[in-house]
Amino acid sequence: MPKIKMKRGSSSIDMTAMTDVAFLLLTFFMLTAKFRAAEPVAVDLPASRSELKLPESNVLILSIAKDGRVFFHVDNQKVRVNTLLEMGKLYNVTFTDGQIQEFSLMESFGVPIAQLPSLLDKTPDERNAIVQSGIPMDTTDSKRNELSDWVHLARVSDLQLSSSGEIESKGIRIAIRGDGFVEYPYIEKVIETLQDRKINKFNLITTLKGAAGIGGANPGAEEEADE
C-alpha cells in the first residue's frame, strides 16, 4: 500500500497585514487622545450613577480641594488668555508677554491674582512643587470676590470671541469638580458665587459608580411607581 504523505503546511503566518491594521488604529487613537494636564491639586471625585458626559471643549471647571481651596480651569487657550487680560485690567495687574504665554499653557491654577505674575515666572516644575492657596472668594463682599470675577470674565470672553468668530462655542459650560470629602459649606460658597452671577445651571463632575448598582436600582423604582 502506498503511504499517504501528509502535506506539511508552514506554521508561520504573514503578520504584515495585521501589523498594518494595528498601527493604523494606533495612529488614530494617538491623534484623537487628549491627555489630562497635571493638576495642581488632587481631587477625589464622588461617585454617581449619572451617565451624562461633560462636553470636551468650552468648559470652565472649578476644582475644589479637600481643604476647600478653589482652582480655576478653562480649557480654551484663547478664552483663557483673554480672561487673564480682562482680569488684569480690573485688578490693575500687568502681565509681560512671557507671562501671558506661560498662562496660555497653564491649564489650572489657584492663587490670588496679585500673586499670579510671580507664579507665572516659575517653571512648571517649580509650580508643581509649591502649594497654591486657592482663588479667594468672599461671598460677603462682592467687590473682593475674585472667583466671581474670573467666572464672569471667562463667560464674557467666551461670548466675545465666539461672536467675532475666533472660536466656536455655544456658550461656556460651567462645572464644579469637588472633592467628595470637602465639607458642604465650601461647595455652598461656590454655588452662591455662581448664583450671584446668575448662573443657575451647572454640572457636578463625578465618577461612575460601580455598574452593579445600575441594574438593581431602577427596576425597583418602576415597581413602586406602578403601585
Add this chain to the structure above:
Amino acid sequence: MADMEVADKGGDGKKRSKKLSTKVDMTPMVDLGFLLITFFMLATTLSKPQAMELNVPAKTDDTLDQTVVKESKALTLILAYNDTLYYYIGIEEPEVGFVDFSQSKNVEPIIYDRQKKVQEQWGDKDELVVVIKAMAASKYKNLVNILDEMSITQTKRYAIGEFTEVDSMIIYDIIQEE
C-alpha cells in the same frame, strides 16, 4: 567557504550570493501595536469626565418669590456628619428618623414610602417635593449621593434648602436619643 569558492570556480564561473530570507517575524511588533492601542483606547474614554446636571433657583431677596411647599407634599432630608441622614415629614407633629447614609441606597425606602403616600393623597407621586438640607459638617459626596438618589427614585421635584434653626429643633430630640 574555501570549498565553496573552489566549487564555484569549477563550475561555469558564476558567482552566487547567499540568499537570506526576507521574512521578519512580525509577532512582537503586532503585540506592541495592540498593547499601545489598548492603552490609548482606555486613556481616551477615561479622560472624558462624568457629570451630573444641577439647576438651582435664581437668587432672590424677595420673600414673595420663594416657593412655599405644602406640608403634606414635602419630605425634608438633612445631611449630617458621619454620613448620617435625618429626615422628617410635617412640622407640627413631625415624623422624624435617621438612616445610615454611607450606603446611599438606604434612603430609597423612605422616598418610595413618601411617594406612595403623596400619590394616595394627591393622586400623583410627582407632587412630592423633597427638600434637601445640608448641615455644615456634611460632606460634598453626601450631596452628590442624594442628588443621585433623586434621579434613581425618579423624584422630579427637589430643592436644596438652607439648614435652619427650625430644622435643628426638629431633629434635636433624635440626636439626643442616639
